[in-house]
Amino acid sequence: MLRSRPCSLNLLISMKSFEEQIQRLETIVKILDRGDEAIATLLELYEEGMNLTVECRTYLENAEQKVSVISNTSD
Amino acid sequence: MKMIKNTEISVSTLTQKITKLLRDGIGEVRVLGEISGYKAASSGHRYFTLKDDESQIDCVLWGSKQISFMPSDGMRVIITGKLTVYATRGKYQIDCQSLIPAGQGELYLAFERLKQDLADKGYFEQKRSLPVLPLHIGIVTSPTGAAIQDMLSTLNRRSPHCQIYICPASVQGEYASQEIASGIAKLNQVLSEFDNAVLIVGRGGGSLEDLWAFNTFPVAEAIYNSAIPTISAVGHETDFTIADFVADVRVATPTAAAELVTQNDKYSLLGYLDSVGEKLTDSIQSVLEFYSQKISRLESSYGFQKLGDRLHNYSQRVDEAESSLQKLMLRNIATAKTKLDALEAHGRSLHPLSPLGRGFALLQEGDRIISADESLSEFDQIAIVRNTEVAHATIQTVQPKPIDFHEKF
Numbered sequence: 011m012l013r014s015r016p017c018s019l020n021l022l023i024s025m026k027s028f029e030e031q032i033q034r035l036e037t038i039v040k041i042l043d044r045g046d047e048a049i050a051t052l053l054e055l056y057e058e059g060m061n062l063t064v065e066c067r068t069y070l071e072n073a074e075q076k077v078s079v080i081s082n083t084s085d
Numbered sequence: 086m087k088m089i090k091n092t093e094i095s096v097s098t099l100t101q102k103i104t105k106l107l108r109d110g111i112g113e114v115r116v117l118g119e120i121s122g123y124k125a126a127s128s129g130h131r132y133f134t135l136k137d138d139e140s141q142i143d144c145v146l147w148g149s150k151q152i153s154f155m156p157s158d159g160m161r162v163i164i165t166g167k168l169t170v171y172a173t174r175g176k177y178q179i180d181c182q183s184l185i186p187a188g189q190g191e192l193y194l195a196f197e198r199l200k201q202d203l204a205d206k207g208y209f210e211q212k213r214s215l216p217v218l219p220l221h222i223g224i225v226t227s228p229t230g231a232a233i234q235d236m237l238s239t240l241n242r243r244s245p246h247c248q249i250y251i252c253p254a255s256v257q258g259e260y261a262s263q264e265i266a267s268g269i270a271k272l273n274q275v276l277s278e279f280d281n282a283v284l285i286v287g288r289g290g291g292s293l294e295d296l297w298a299f300n301t302f303p304v305a306e307a308i309y310n311s312a313i314p315t316i317s318a319v320g321h322e323t324d325f326t327i328a329d330f331v332a333d334v335r336v337a338t339p340t341a342a343a344e345l346v347t348q349n350d351k352y353s354l355l356g357y358l359d360s361v362g363e364k365l366t367d368s369i370q371s372v373l374e375f376y377s378q379k380i381s382r383l384e385s386s387y388g389f390q391k392l393g394d395r396l397h398n399y400s401q402r403v404d405e406a407e408s409s410l411q412k413l414m415l416r417n418i419a420t421a422k423t424k425l426d427a428l429e430a431h432g433r434s435l436h437p438l439s440p441l442g443r444g445f446a447l448l449q450e451g452d453r454i455i456s457a458d459e460s461l462s463e464f465d466q467i468a469i470v471r472n473t474e475v476a477h478a479t480i481q482t483v484q485p486k487p488i489d490f491h492e493k494f
Binding site for chain 2: 035038042045053060076082
């Protein structure tokens, strides 16, 4: 039978931020790859990017499967 | 007979009697025949004639009744229903409860017809690519079969970070097609806010009849209308279902669908994060290297070197200026000193008492010096001031001084 666990708002938020973090990482890689920003900006982005990889890694390593059951009611 | 009496009855009364007779005398029927003149009215009701070589009977299938395939003329079907009378036209007909194909051949026929129909409508041309990193996975399937367990365990093993949304639906039987369709619509509502969502619609393997819901129009339509890319995962080896054709992607088993949506699984994501970290470090290092080289280049550049030379030049000039300034100052000071000495000697010579050093004397009357223009008189009391002494005298006589003496002096 299904393991059903209610989907808490917090979990959804962390999912959302994981997606956003991955997207942000991709953006940062692109900017750093171009390298045409001010060096102070690049250094800040580098730091932000490295922090994001740590956060994403932590999220992935601690992730547990979340299952929501949506009731199938035909309207 | 009782009925043929002189008392006449109305058409409606007669019809009521016939209706009662048919309902009570025959009632529920199960009939095998061939469909003819099939017509789906816009109201949703379906009208057709069921016939064999010698006879035919009108049938009606109300819109509220679900059927799992698309009937068409010439198809042999088995209907169940009850015999009724359509009083308005004085016709009897079968009010159908169910309509099923009479055999597998009929199912294939229905399948081919629906397939052709949907192909004509362009239902098979919508092929969207799945998100690269699906994070929200909607599943429409039976909540009790092995399929859901297989999918959940695959998803959990490979991508536990994904959020799973299950919309339970029966996957075979009379209501399967409607439940699957409404499950797809429901998950579309729930997942509409996410970019990285994907739907899996499927079930484990079974006979053609078992899988039939996936060959029905409601399911095909729901998949076609899904805003979320949809994977059809009906367990079968060789055959395709209509759902397979309509879905964006088709796989042969539910587990294969779970594997497909977790291609970028937890471990490849961790690897990706590693490579991103390396990329970031490489990028920032090359940026720093770039600037460091730029600085070195500037340092060794002609302009910078020239500036250095110019600075040396200036400093030399300053040194030179300093030393000549010193010399000039010394010279000026020497000159000024000589001048000062001369002035001092001169000044000293001009002091009223200086002639005393050379033997001259000064005459005073009281405290007042007697000037050269004054004349002395006899008996004047005067003081004769010399270099080292003062003598007091009284004038005896006064005579004008001869002129030549003055000139000689």
